[in-house]
Amino acid sequence: MPWLQLKIDSSAEQAEQIGNMLSANGAQAVTFVDAKDTPMYEPKPGEVMLWPDTQVVGLFDASDDMPSIINNLQKAKVLGKDFNYRLEPLEDKDWEREWMENFHPMQFGSRLWICPSWREVPDPDAVNVMLDPGLAFGTGTHPTTALCLKWLDGIDVEDKVVVDFGCGSGILALAALKLGAKKVIGIDIDPQALQASMENASRNNVADRLKVYLPDDQPSLKADIVMANILSGPLIELQDTITDYCKKGGSLVLSGILAEQIAKIEAAYAKDITLDPSVIEGEWARVSGIKI
Template sequence: MPWLQLKIETSAEMAEQIGGMFTANGAQAVTFVDAKDTPMYEPKPGEVMLWPDTQVIGLFDASDDMPAIIKRLGNAKVLGKDFKYRLEPLEDKDWEREWMDNFHPMQFGKRLWICPSWRDVPDPNAVNVMLDPGLAFGTGTHPTTSLCLRWLDGVDVEGKTVVDFGCGSGILAIAALKLGAKNVIGIDIDPQALQASMDNAQRNNVADRLSVFLPDNQPTLEADIVMANILSGPLLELRSVITNYCKQDGLLVLSGILAEQVPRIETAYQQHFNLEPTAIDDEWARVSGQRIR
């Protein structure tokens, strides 16, 4: 189906109101994007953060009467009759197919490969994680996940109990199991993430060693390895929870951290962990260490 994109640049204060006007006029979807290149990180729970200069994009069916829609928008006091806009066609593609075609097997460290479930593995003798991300985050393409996978490939997980805090698609949990972990406990706030983790675990024949929980139901235990690839805000707020999962001499790896946020993370965790040198990939960082006796 052919689509049209209607784009209007506005302020953060007006963006949601304009988005509502798009929806009221038949937009199938409304997106807010940065109009100027302004960094914006980590909204608080329930908070919607928009850039000072925000572009509102409405997706309309190409058969919609766009002149009439634009006229109705202009009649509103919010925009006025002479408001500036861009109306562009959106190429008609099978976007899911497009994404699948561009998701290739990737190697992390010496042994570990992440392979899309719809592609052949490049090295049958490697440790291959077959992944279908579904609706959950985590394919290995983002630097934060890549940093954790490379770290995981370089440590001894054989026979260990592992916690994957913020498990997403289950990519780290399943990688740990395929590398020899005894069992993994996955925790996430999103039920769809837990379902994606279990689906991917079944695809990799390790579901019998993976248990998943929402935070309200998370178990009490001490693990040999704790992984938390989330964001710096939750890493700080949940420091005691994450720390208490890690037994004495256990290993910890944290990511989802911007390089500029590393000092705060290190200050928060160095009381209980001997921290290793921070690893940096692009603007993202990985903090890791061993629990102090």
């Protein structure tokens, strides 16, 4: 199906109102795009953060009556008769198939491979995690996940109890299980993430060793290894909770951290963790250590 994109430059204050107007006029989807390459790293849970110069993009069916839609928008006070817009065709593609074709097997460390569930594994003798992310975060392509996977590949996971705090697609939990972990507890605020984790666990024949929970239902336990690949704000706010999952002498790894945020994370965790040297990949970082 061919599509049209209606692009309107806006301010952060007006963007949501314009987005609602586009939806009311038949837009199939509305997205907010940074119009001037302004960094915006960390919205809090439930918070919508927009750039000072925000572009609002409405996606319309090419058969829609765009002159009538634009005329409707011109009548709105927030835009006015002479508002600037661009109407552009969007290439008709099977976007899901295109994404699938560009998700390739990836190696992390010496033993571990993350493989799309629809592709052949390149090394049958390796530790292969078969992954279909679904709607949850985590394919291994983002540096934060890659940093954690490389760390996991480099430690002894055999027969360990592991907590994956913010499990997303379950990629870190599955990697730990395929590397020999006895049991993994996955925790996430998103029910779709828990569903994706369990589906991927079944795909990898390790569902019997993975248990997933929403934060309010999470059990009390002490784990040998605790992983939290989220964002620096929640890492700091939830420091006591995350650290408390780790038993004395256990290992802890944190990611989702920008390089310039390392000092804050280390300051928050140093009272409970003997810290390893932090590792940086691009603009992202990993912090790890041993529970005191």
